[in-house]
Amino acid sequence: MLDVLAMIEVSWLAFVSSAMILCFAFLVGRRFSVQLPDQRIAVSQPNENGAYLAMWTVAPTLLLFALYFMFGEPLVRFLLASDLPTGFERLTSVERQQYVDRAGQALGLETIPSGADPIFHAVVDRYRALRGLAKGTVLCLSLFLSGSMFLYQLRKLSGGVRARAQVEGGIRLLLLLCAAIAIATTIGIVMSLFYESLRFFAVTPVTEFLFGTRWNAQTGSEFGALPLFFGTVMIAIIAICVAAPIGLFVAIYLAEYAGHRTRAIVKPALEVLAGIPTVVYGFFALIIVAPAVRAVALRMNDMLMALPFIDEPVLAAQPTNALAAGLVMGLMIIPYVSSLSDDVISAVPQRLRDGAYAMGATPSEAIKDIVLPTAFPGIAAALLLAISRAIGETMIVVMAAGQRAQFSLDPTSDLTTITAQIVSLLVGDSAFDSQRTLSAFALGLVLFLVTLFFNLIALRVVGRYRVRYE
Amino acid sequence: MSSVHESLTRRRRAEMRFRAYGLAAIALAVGMLVLLLATIGVQAAGAFSHHKLQVSVEWTDNASGPTPPVATLVSRLNTIVREDLETVFPKAMQDRRSQVELHDTVSRLALLPVANRLSRDPPTSGSLFAFDVALSDDIDLFLKGSPKLTSTVWTDGVDSIEQTVGDSVELIYEDGGLLALQREGESNEPTLLLQMGGVVIRVASITDSVVSGKVLVGEVSAIDDQDRSGAIVHRVAAPELQRNVSDQQIAWMLVLQDAGRIKRTFNADFFTNADSTYPELAGVLAAIMGSVFMMLVTAAVALPIGMAAALYLEEFAPHNRLTRMIEVNINNLAAVPSIVFGLLGAALLINFLNMPRSAPVVGGLVLGLMTLPTIILAARAALRAVPQTVRDAALGLGASKSRAVFDHVLPLAAPGILTGAIIGLARALGETAPLLLIGMVAFVAEVPDGPNDEATALPVLIYKWSNGAERAWEPATAAAIVVLLAFMVLMNAAAVLLRRRIDRTRL
Structure with a gap:
């Protein structure tokens, strides 16, 4: 029984049990309010009574499953690692942890891989039993707590509680929690980057x-990131x-000169440009722009070498190069x-x-001296x-910029x-x-902080600017 | 006075220049967009069709028992194809190398679908069994025109043919400006092939009246007068060492093409196959399914949460520090590089919560978190567009705040929210970088059954294929891009239609 429980996904377990509790409590609550004695004023509608009861009843279950999750x-794992069979004491805690990890992996498989010793089998069985026990405990506890909550709230309901106000408060809390997920995401990003860094x-x-x-x-263990910063800045x-x-002139033309017709064509084209996935830009850079850049560079090399005082190729002319990545990235951010x-x-x-025109300025002078x-x-x-x-752009540089960390102008x-x-560090196997x-996480932290810095400044400026002219 | 005139002309010119810069900038941006799309279109065009060899054989059932397993059928079909080719080109059997070259022209794995069909529906013994087998990627590329093959009829005709030693022949001709021209002024020595009927001769050297060469296919004795007068000169642009198809293989293909054995068909395999290590067999189905599962998870995560968050911020939130913090946060999250979300997924979901690698659930969750800010911003705009009078009317009739919002504001804003959400999801569909970090690059040769299965996604497949060493991956990659863009266009079109709908109801 517990073994079966051990293999059920905890999210399914949580979903099914809370859905059942929800339905049950809602139906009971609705029915209950219908049966209120006539002389008492019904404060809330039947559905709201049902929602009230369901809300309170499911809360403990959800909380417990969230904790388990x-x-x-x-x-x-901790229990298992501290309770391994004799002979494991001499292992370090890291080695024990790895052993438990392997047992956990074996648990997910249909059959334990051959060549495993009986001790491993025993550990896997124990793992399964412990996990089943944990899930079983959570399930029983949640049923008990939800049951008591159900009875308690049922009594309050019969006492004429203001169900609607509470339900609406609950909804508001739920909405707030959803909005807070944005903060939780930021915290998650910062925490995981900081922790690993x-x-x-x-x-x-x-x-x-x-x-x-x-x-x-x-291959080695040299972690001086300056060449990477250099490459990033260069590109x-x-x-x-x-x-x-290009972007600025497009904007000026669209805002100041273009008629309705031009805007109707150019604006969607720019939207398409913004909507094309970066991997497509990467492919374009890889098969068209990079070879073109290389061909031009080779030709320039030939021309320069024809000069009397140059006898070595001046340009590196690599098949993947910074210029190709930079050009295509420029196209992307237009x-x-x-x-x-x-x-x-x-x-x-x-x-x-109008003031500028009145002083005799041409449109371009008005733009250059006043508008801009x-x-x-x-x-x-x-x-x-x-x-x-x-x-922060990734795919274009991954595909077209190369992999060599160097300083080169x-x-x-x-x-x-x-x-x-x-x-390149995290693709493939990544033992943490x-x-x-x-x-990679240290690099990610730098990336996050730098882009955050730029964004904060930019958003603040944009925000202030809007306020001034609206 | 003249100085005023001069300055006026100067200023007018400056004005024209300024305008021209603007137009040039627009032309450049739009032109690059067109170039990009055209490149991909041209590249992809090749991948949607495929050259196949038609084989028909009298089927002999050697065992009346149960149908043999597919693997046996594949090797049996393989033997049939090889024997068929060997009967057409018996000379290839003379040495081991050309035998291998001959066998390499078809891809063995391409027989798998045929074998599957065969095991489902075996033909009766003695009946004629016809099937198509895909030619190998290099041969297919050659037949699609890479390296380029130019063929011209040699009208002057060959007077006589003398066989010297072994396969070497000498062709005597009179006025042969054509051949001499073809050969001249080329630095990289293209290959010239001379086809007369079923015979193909590789030209080794040309003099004024004699062309000496080597017979690649067929017997010289089989050439009749008609063949001699209608000889065709094929010129292969690249020399043999610079390409993946040998002269011998080209010669065979020319003869097979003449016999009508090779046909170009729509490459349905591209849409029904999963990924493969062979470009001629690789398809996008598994990646499409992976992307679909991922988008379902993304939508399930981002849509309700984003809608709820927008409702809270727009309708319920008090003006306090927490609200402001959430707002700033959402704006910042929208500008965080996507790869950072990949790092979050790798550290939190995979390492800490032990979720499976390469699974659409994890990808969907990561993309969901990434799209959340976009959807929140779009949903807030949609809610803001609902007139205040609607809220006031509902509240005035005694509805509670929640009632007014859920029963009156939300239904009016729903299409707008959905539009924004679809655009956000279309964006997530094309996202690659975060997926690379959570192991979606694993090679998966099977179509996933559900969001927990190992899978890959369309953009990741594009990235992987673009790294492929063989030339044939290039059109395949472009074709996969076309499929991806088609999906995005579909989603955006749905959003646009929805938006039109709203505009009409608003009127």
């Missing part, structure tokens, strides 16, 4: 990570050099620059332009957001970035105890 399995920095000093110039995480600069002028700048430019009050300076904070924010996008050499390294895996 978070702490149940670790507890079972701290484990990483326990071995590798922070200074070595931030200022070291040699990155060799795949982001190339991207913004492409996106800023819509981010243009749509936000468009909004900001359109928000500049017409009277400022006024809109500058907003445009800067748009550029900041675009830079933050470029830094030559845009046709292959560079690697923070995001590309995170992917190796320094190699943990370094």
